[in-house]
Amino acid sequence: MDKRSRIEELINILNDLNYHYYVLDNPKVSDKEYDSLYDELVQLEKETGIILPHSPTQRVGGEILDKFEKHRHLGKLWSLDKCKSIEELKNWDARVRRLINQYNNEHDYKLPEPTYVMEYKFDGLTINLTYRDGNLIQGATRGNGEIGEAILPQIKTIRSIPLKIDYNGTIEIQGEGLMPLSELERYNKSADEPLKNARNAAAGALRNLDPKVTAERNLIAYFYNVGYIEGMSFNTHMEMINFLKENRLPVYDYIREFDNLDDLIKEIERLDEERHNLDVLTDGLVIKINDMRTREILGYTQKFPRWAIAYKFEAQEVTTKLIRVEWNVGRTGKVTPTAVLEPVEIGGATIRRATLNNWDDIQRKKVKVGCRVWLRRSNDVIPEIMGTVEDSCDDAEEIEKPKHCPACGSELVKDGVHIFCPNSLSCKPQLVSRLVHFASRDAMNIEGFSEKTAEQLYEELGLTDIPELYNIKFEDLIKLERFGKKKAENLLNAIEKSKECTLSSFIYALGIPNVGKKTATDLADKFKSLDSLMKAKYEELITMRDIGDTVANSIIEFFHDERIVKSVNELLKAGVNPIYEQQEIEEETIFTDKTVVITGTIEGISRKEAKEIVKKMGGKVTSSVSKKTDYVVVGEKPGSKYDKAKELGIEIIDGEKFLNIINN
């Protein structure tokens, strides 16, 4: 294909993708796929000089929906140039400096040496607010940058947006409407139609004709620009941001000024980590020239300002094909689906498998074998399938709900949303993982006991339950492959040694569903003997601090299972002797189990130290103020977190009081 035809083809493809993304709020491909086609087009246009009028490189955003009134923006809204590497960022900087030098050589007025500001690039829907005489009179989408859709009633559902501000002149303020990730998760737990991603969830909510739908999504917004202002001007970006704060517009807490690019580059690395702790979706950072006069001189291309650039993070969301579903049996007999995927890269890792929580989840997300699916990966979390790509399931096959255990063939039983293999005695994966868990370091700490060992014991020695571990003979072990004299002796010694264990390790080793190490320790502290724990009543359990209904019921059910009681008794008979050891009980402090935000500077102590101290005192330190925050520690020059705390009525601890607390 010649280059011109390819250009035309790319334009058609991209315009169709834009329509699905901007108009329908339901993208057909991931941003990564879109960006690579877009970049190809940019490259070809550069090489050939052919720029067709309907090229997406020549305009901002997409079409406007007729169902809304139109709003002509007083100041244009722009797209952003983007870069994906430090090298590209440096190229942008070099270009900016060249233009500044050129200007300075030709004019008496000299532009200052550039300083930069850096902000997060939140991924939601761009919104533009119009205030006149201090009143919010309009709110609109970006649309094509010049004309947007008027969505004031929808925008008014965002409670942090002030309906009245102090400034009286006509002004337009630009920002991003967002659905917090925690909100998305909460919504998806019970929704018939789960939302696939936070960006489209926010865009879809704001561009819904019914503001009640918008309100249900509990959106938030952050503002970062004055697009038009009557009777006033700003010298720098920071001045403008402070103006927004003074007028009580929600501005995200993190904005930083840099006087050289090297420091800024160091900070990028930190933020690329930090963003995973945020409750909103970010797709990068925005780097802007601080000085407004310089911005005017640098100006704009057709599509974006030359004085700003987006540094894009590695994508967290991609699409790929679902090849098949595997059902696996866990320690408790729970049979869960795992999706086997066409390998795909997200955030620098190649992903081949993802969880699909349970069969109900598969139904709700309408996932079938052969569909393209949306895959999302957040830091440290197993990638999750969010839903299917529209129109990709035509030839797809329904996922069958298994009736029989994939390992032992037993008929499966349903309990709540999960399905279980009831054959806890001789279903291999169940027994193997129970044994491995029982022997693990935090449990009975049987050294040298691997999964392979567990499989051999099951397959070659016919082990059917954990207590039989304690009857294994040297003659049996020595017969096994990989077992020499030394290894057999070591394992037997380790098994023998495990008989002397702490009560908390033993409780943990039993593998009660929903009881982890921490709960096991709490249970040991409360009941002090295995016998009393086994007789525990629901009422006693539920009054414990970190035990809720699910955990309490799990414990009760566990010890009501006759087979389990028999098995525990056999362990005791075999000589296992769990002893309660008094834990060193940490002293309660004002911060114990509380969520704390620290803002501003506190004299004589760094932010980092303050955080460490709060953590040592049992508190959890987070970076943004929400309804879940218990205390906000406020030092000198606090930012918008302070306002937010006051707004939400959260208890505030000033610097002096904080120092008093930690010094006593």
Ligand SMILES: NC(=O)c1ccc[n+]([C@@H]2O[C@H](COP(=O)([O-])OP(=O)(O)OC[C@H]3O[C@@H](n4cnc5c(N)ncnc54)[C@H](O)[C@@H]3O)[C@@H](O)[C@H]2O)c1
């Ligand atoms: N998947 C798809 O089918 C598809 C289709 C079209 C576009 N897209 C995605 O959208 C991108 C281009 O879209 P665009 O032009 O809407 O956005 P952009 O990436 O060019 O960025 C401009 C937008 O960033 C937002 N923004 C967030 N924080 C900001 C800050 N601090 N300062 C300034 N702006 C800030 C603003 O709302 C602004 O409108 C593409 O790179 C692609 O990833 C995807």
Ligand SMILES: [Zn+2]
């Ligand atoms: Zn089974």
